[in-house]
Amino acid sequence: MVSVLLLLGCAAAGAQDLPANQAIQSSRGTPSSVTxxxxxxxxxxxxxxxxVDLHFRVADGLHINSHTPREKSLIPTNLAVVEMNALKVTGVEFPSGTDYAFAFAPSEKLSVYSGEFVLHAHLAAPAGQYLLQASLRYQACDSRSCYPPKTIPVAIDVIAK
Structure with a gap:
């Protein structure tokens, strides 16, 4: 199986543990700021x-960079898709980010996602049932700092008829 990496971008700075009150529990039981x-x-x-629209939510009080970071120092996020021979992901479209500035650097605008955001994937497959497996890797930040990158699983049953 081949992994295809599609860039989404996420803010980066210092690495700290995510406060428990700002985290959403992922399926593995560890804090996740994106679901x-x-x-x-x-x-x-x-x-x-x-x-096919893929819907995600960023936890309240946090943001992640859009797929096009405005700074080279920002850590990009990957949507890694495990492709099967028959099921193909022919592209992914990302929404535009919104402007965000840290209080300590109000003139430096970042392009971020917060709340809910949607990726538009394009799939193609012959008739049959498939499991699309992917993972979204991102780095979340709050108004003061950024946290270590995390990865969440994405799994979708695809029925082509």
């Missing part, structure tokens, strides 16, 4: 490219 919301299952037309 994959849905879909768990999608149906697409067999043999034709089809759009």
């Amino acid at each position: 994959f919301l849905f879909p768990e299952q999608v149906s697409i037309p067999a043999g034709k490219p089809a759009p």
